[in-house]
Amino acid sequence: MLMLAWRNIIRNARRSLITVAAVSLGLAALLFLWGFNDGVHNSMMRNLQQVIIGSIQIHKAGFFKSPKLSCDIRRPDDIRHAIASYVDISSWRLRTFALAAGDETSEGLVLLGMDPAQEKKVTRIAGKVSRGRFLSENDTTSCVLGLTTARNLGVSLGDDVVFLSEDRFGSLAADKFRLIGIIDSGEMGIDRGLAIVPLAYIQSWLSMEGRYSEVVLQTSRESLEALTAELRARLEPMGYEVLRWYDMYPVMRQWVDLENGFYYIFLGIVLLIVAAGIMNTVLMSMLDRIREFGVMMALGCSKSRLAGMVVSESLMLAIIGIIIGTTIGLLLVAWFHHAGIDLSSQMDTIQRFYINTLIRTEIDTDHLLNTVLSVLLAASAASLVPVWRVMLLQPVEAIHHV
Amino acid sequence: MNASDNGTASMEGWDSPLIQARDLSRHFHSSQVEVVALDGVNFDLQHGAFSVLAGRSGSGKTTLLNILGTLDMPDAGALNISGRDVLKLSTAERADFRLMHMGFIFQAYNLIRVLSARENVAYVLQLRGVARDERLRIADTWLAEVGLEGLESRRPDQLSGGQQQRVAVARALASEPDIVLADEPTANLDSHTGEALMQLMRALNEKRGTTFLIASHDPVAMDAGKELLMMEDGRIVEQHRQ
Structure with a gap:
């Protein structure tokens, strides 16, 4: 029966080729668009995680919603033991709020104490310093500011910035820090409202020796969920919260989901076109052969078997189209992954959204499989009308069909 | 072949004949006109018969053949073939019964265009689940039997009308059916080819004992039949052995 289906496909080679070409090009275009989409989204999510926030953060329970200095990690060994078997490196930070005063004005900001050696292993924040340098291990009263904050405060490299904050006991704490580096990342959350100071110094300054606000981990996308689940199982009973990057910044995740939703709508439209093409071919082919179908029924071929042949023809067209389309689509994705698509001239502000100006296409496995399976499903659905026509055929009428 | 006009649908005596038809009637409705295609047909067909169902166009030959072939259903009557009450079979069961x-042999040959002569003959065997090598061997045997040795790989469009009809004969016989129903098998052939075809079918009937019922108004076909059954206005009006 499969052989007969195949012969029927090649009997009208031109019609079949047009259908296969439509399926192939439609699928290749869809895969390339997914590649662009996933390239943008994945680089955006990677950048967000790698620049400063990490894949996972561990806090004292409640810290994320109410980030007080008193809501701190007081028994860091609990966490060190818990994460030791999963990750080799982590960044331990102290976070509080401060009022920063420069030569001209003052501004409220987040004061983030970082261990420079640890931080360089976990995030890429040090690489975002465009003027001066990042913190080094011997620094004490040094700070790094975002470009916008430095501009607002009217300070430049080598100037002093005074930070006014509260220590662990609620007493006012004020100190003068030397501006050694300015970050110009293009990312709004970093360039404005953030000051980075040495962890050891800020711990001592705020009477927080041995205490931390957050532990930052990096992990792959594939292991994020499993690692989070494991850490939650171990740490939540001890009074800690384990948050994935998108628990802390859900807007980006929701934006990605929304855009993917639009792509699925587009996928649906393309699938309708593909299904219509396949249905047209199979239906025309079936109508050409009504007499032959009648003869086959007369010879004892059941309607279900005939229907199976029609479905087989539809699926064969789809599978050939899928093989060609997937090959072309993946080659395009691979090519533009290496060559990249340079959007710097068109989108000079996209870095604000953690998007690279050179887009490297990549495609998520689930998007690839969903698209391919959807085409296969569309092909199956496209055969329903011809199958329905077959099931209505009566041998006598079919044999005498003109 | 025994024509009967007793008008009953009795199930008595259903043991020996290959086909027993009782009071078969079939009406067709088109707009405001009702056409009586079959009007109470009764007859028995014995195993090994080589019978020709003759009559003018519109006499009901094809309708009767379609019903005997379980391709169509009568409006009334009873029909037993090979010991089965075929009118009680479902659509799928009728397909399996066929x-x-x-x-079947059709007027327009009706071979499957994409299959070779060998594959056309083997098709029914494939439907029956016969293994590939075995069905191709049987197909070659039957093609040789109908005089088409060496043409096994040709597609229908590479064969003459007479050759295509011989392939159809081989296809009809390859599965060794209880009966072969042929509808105007010589209508598309020239008289010489038609005569040769009828001689071939008769020879196969005599050699293998296969039962043939041939609907035709071709004098060549009527001459070849061992029995002649005349139809007129949906009834069997005359029958005699030749």
Whole structure:
């Protein structure tokens, strides 16, 4: 029966080729668009995680919603033991709020104490310093500011910035820090409202020796969920919260989901076109052969078997189209992954959204499989009308069909 | 072949004949006109018969053949073939019954265009589940039997009308059915080819004992039949052995 289906496909080679070409090009275009989409989204999510926030953060329970200095990690060994078997490196930070005063004005900001050696292993924040340098291990009263904050405060490299904050006991704490580096990342959350100071110094300054606000981990996308689940199982009973990057910044995740939703709508439209093409071919082919179908029924071929042949023809067209389309689509994705698509001239502000100006296409496995399976499903659905026509055929009428 | 006009649908005596038809009637409705295609047909067909169902166009030959072939259903009557009350079979069961018990030869040959002569003959065997090598061997044997040795790989469009009809004969006989029903098998052939075809079918009937019922108004076909059954206005009006 499969052989007969195949012969029927090649009997009208031109019609079949047009259908296969439509399926192939439609699928290749869809895969390339997914590649662009996933390239943008994945680089955006990677950048967000790698620049400063990490894949996972561990806090004292409640810290994320109410980030007080008193809501701190007081028994860091609990966490060190818990994460030791999963990750080799982590960044331990102290976070509080401060009022920063420069030569001209003052501004409220987040004061983030970082261990420079640890931080360089976990995030890429040090690489975002465009003027001066990042913190080094011997620094004490040094700070790094975002470009916008430095501009607002009217300070430049080598100037002093005074930070006014509260220590662990609620007493006012004020100190003068030397501006050694300015970050110009293009990312709004970093360039404005953030000051980075040495962890050891800020711990001592705020009477927080041995205490931390957050532990930052990096992990792959594939292991994020499993690692989070494991850490939650171990740490939540001890009074800690384990948050994935998108628990802390859900807007980006929701934006990605929304855009993917639009792509699925587009996928649906393309699938309708593909299904219509396949249905047209199979239906025309079936109508050409009504007499032959009648003869086959007369010879004892059941309607279900005939229907199976029609479905087989539809699926064969789809599978050939899928093989060609997937090959072309993946080659395009691979090519533009290496060559990249340079959007710097068109989108000079996209870095604000953690998007690279050179887009490297990549495609998520689930998007690839969903698209391919959807085409296969569309092909199956496209055969329903011809199958329905077959099931209505009566041998006598079919044999005498003109 | 026994024509009967007793008008009953009795199930008595259903043991020996290959086909027993009782009071078969079939009406067609088109707009405001009702056409009586069959009007109470009764007859028995014995195993090994080589009978020709003759009559003018519109006399009901094809309708009767379609019903005997379980391709169509009568409005009334009873029909037993090979010991089965075929009118009680479902659509799927009728398809299976045709596969196991019947062979068909059509006026327009009706070979499957994408299959070779060998594959056309083997097609019914494939439906029956016969292994590939075995069905191709049987197909070659039958093609040789109908005089088409060496043409096994040709597609229908590479064969003459007479050759295509011989392939159809081989296809009808390859599964060794209880009966072969042929509808105007010589109508598309020239008289010489038609005569040769009828001689071939008769020879196969005599050699293998296969039962043939041939609907035709071709004098060549009527001459070749061992029995002649005349139809007129949906009834069998005359029958005699030749």
